[in-house]
Amino acid sequence: MTLYPVLYHSNMSEFNTPTQRIIAAATLISQGAEAKVYKAELHPPAISGSTSDEGYESEPVLIKHRFNKQYRHPTLDASLTKSRVAGEARAINKCLRAGVNVPGVRMVDLQEGVLGIQWIDGQSIRFLLGGGAEGEEEVEEVDDDGFEEDATESNEDSLKEYNITQDDTMQLIGKEIAKMHKADIIHGDLTTSNMMLRRPSASDQVPELVLIDFGLSYTSSLVEDKAVDLYVLERAFASTHPASESLFGTVMKAYEKEAGKEWKTIGRRLDDVRLRGRKRSMIG
Amino acid sequence: MQSYDYPHFPDYASNFHFALFTNVSNAADLRNRLVQASTMQGEEGEAERQAVDFAFIEATLICSSLHLRSAILNSVLSQSQGTLRTKTVHSEILWNLNPTNNISDAIRRYGVSPSTTSLIVVRIGPPSPPSTIQAQMQEVVSGTLSPISELKNITDWAKVRKYHKIGQKMDKDPIKDTQKAHEIVLSTVAMKSVVV
Numbered sequence: 001m002t003l004y005p006v007l008y009h010s011n012m013s014e015f016n017t018p019t020q021r022i023i024a025a026a027t028l029i030s031q032g033a034e035a036k037v038y039k040a041e042l043h044p045p046a047i048s049g050s051t052s053d054e055g056y057e058s059e060p061v062l063i064k065h066r067f068n069k070q071y072r073h074p075t076l077d078a079s080l081t082k083s084r085v086a087g088e089a090r091a092i093n094k095c096l097r098a099g100v101n102v103p104g105v106r107m108v109d110l111q112e113g114v115l116g117i118q119w120i121d122g123q124s125i126r127f128l129l130g131g132g133a134e135g136e137e138e139v140e141e142v143d144d145d146g147f148e149e150d151a152t153e154s155n156e157d158s159l160k161e162y163n164i165t166q167d168d169t170m171q172l173i174g175k176e177i178a179k180m181h182k183a184d185i186i187h188g189d190l191t192t193s194n195m196m197l198r199r200p201s202a203s204d205q206v207p208e209l210v211l212i213d214f215g216l217s218y219t220s221s222l223v224e225d226k227a228v229d230l231y232v233l234e235r236a237f238a239s240t241h242p243a244s245e246s247l248f249g250t251v252m253k254a255y256e257k258e259a260g261k262e263w264k265t266i267g268r269r270l271d272d273v274r275l276r277g278r279k280r281s282m283i284g
Numbered sequence: 285m286q287s288y289d290y291p292h293f294p295d296y297a298s299n300f301h302f303a304l305f306t307n308v309s310n311a312a313d314l315r316n317r318l319v320q321a322s323t324m325q326g327e328e329g330e331a332e333r334q335a336v337d338f339a340f341i342e343a344t345l346i347c348s349s350l351h352l353r354s355a356i357l358n359s360v361l362s363q364s365q366g367t368l369r370t371k372t373v374h375s376e377i378l379w380n381l382n383p384t385n386n387i388s389d390a391i392r393r394y395g396v397s398p399s400t401t402s403l404i405v406v407r408i409g410p411p412s413p414p415s416t417i418q419a420q421m422q423e424v425v426s427g428t429l430s431p432i433s434e435l436k437n438i439t440d441w442a443k444v445r446k447y448h449k450i451g452q453k454m455d456k457d458p459i460k461d462t463q464k465a466h467e468i469v470l471s472t473v474a475m476k477s478v479v480v
């Protein structure tokens with residue numbers, strides 16, 4: 001049994017629902033404009049019987065809480081939140097079924113605007129490429145529960161620690177995105193923060209590239225949507241990882257290989273999208 | 285038998301227990317008993333309903349403890365929000381395990397049937413001594429109480445994949461293939477409240 005400080009206990013009555021209590025006991029990881037993200041415990045180990053009936057006993061979850069927006073009408077806000085949580089869960093399920101590496105769903109509470117997903121033990125590509133923290137959004141990790149991770153950790157050797165070269169990492173990225181597009185899923189926010197490398201379980205294994213954050217994703221078979229998805233990533237590489245042209249080139253080569261004959265039209269459209277982007281920036 | 289205490293669950297449902305029984309010999313009788321208990325009148329009916337106040341689950345369709353616990357989590361969430369789709373928190377577990385939105389399908393597939401030989405029994409409620417609960421379970425089920433780790437030899441993956449429409453091979457490596465199928469099952473249960 002964990003003993004909580006008295007203050008914590010006296011506040012506990014505020015947390016009326018199971019979901020609110022899960023969040024109250026969780027650790028805040030990041031706060032965006034739409035959601036707060038926490039690391040939480042959903043399924044505590046058994047108190048009697050075999051306490052390690054499988055390997056998931058200690059698996060934490062990532063909780064994404066889409067909080068109320070004061071500036072939105074309450075009814076509109078509630079229904080928008082519900083559809084976004086549901087949409088993200090649907091996209092994840094679709095990806096899993098298409099064999100795309102994504103964290104699985106662990107809980108959904110539409111009323112509270114909460115999505116719980118499988119915790120990925122690893123690091124974002126942004127961090128691993130030395131892109132630094134994600135601006136002001138990042139919150140200092142409070143190390144109150146024995147969970148590792150230090151946001152300010154040096155990342156010079158981090159890819160080495162993951163047993164993978166930069167080039168191979170880029171190839172994993174291109175392949176995973178192509179698999180996702182083949183299933184007609186558009187991510188909607190492809191950045192190096194929204195992809196992670198999962199720490200390999202054994203020293204001889206290759207880490208897995210995992211796509212995360214399907215909050216803006218949608219289903220589409222349109223070449224245009226896939227090309228724009230790639231363009232967004234290209235821009236993200238350019239702004240977060242300067243001198244990264246060759247990196248993105250490797251991503252695209254792997255994408256091309258996985259996409260097969262689809263590539264011709266998508267690649268051509270990507271050129272169009274780039275041109276439009278350049279024109280726009282010349283005018284604007 | 286496994287016992288759990290979830291601090292985030294409401295007091296009336298903060299604990300749950302489940303046990304795996306193999307070589308079950310009274311599945312047909314048990315099923316009849318459940319049907320009768322639901323309509324029995326008076327004090328006798330109350331006592332009978334209390335005696336069988338469990339979820340009885342076809343164990344061959346359960347992939348892991350986490351699979352079962354995901355369905356239990358959903359059921360307690362719905363109970364606490366007053367949004368149960370079925371009569372009790374126990375029948376709600378069957379609802380949550382079934383990927384389609386049909387209550388009688390859920391009971392037919394995931395509940396106890398005359399052909400059941402491996403059974404998982406679940407009780408959700410306020411804290412109570414595991415030994416008492418286990419005795420109550422053994423009172424109603426004739427079978428061998430087995431460790432939950434036995435589940436890995438019991439799961440009928442062909443049937444699980446059929447119900448969850450996981451047709452194609454997910455990976456060349458058979459172990460990874462099963463892991464990926466398992467992940468789809470877990471996610472499907474966890475997002476039961478989302479209309480796919």
Ligand SMILES: Nc1ncnc2c1ncn2[C@@H]1O[C@H](COP(=O)(O)OP(=O)(O)O)[C@@H](O)[C@H]1O
Nearest residue numbers: 030032037062103118119120124193212213215
């Ligand atoms: N499944 C996960 N496991 C571990 N960390 C995660 C997971 N999902 C997200 N994160 C971390 O939390 C951050 C925010 O999550 P994300 O889903 O991208 O939310 P947001 O919409 O706020 O960007 C990510 O950049 C990543 O560092």
Ligand SMILES: [Mg+2]
Nearest residue numbers: 193194212213
């Ligand atoms: Mg993000």
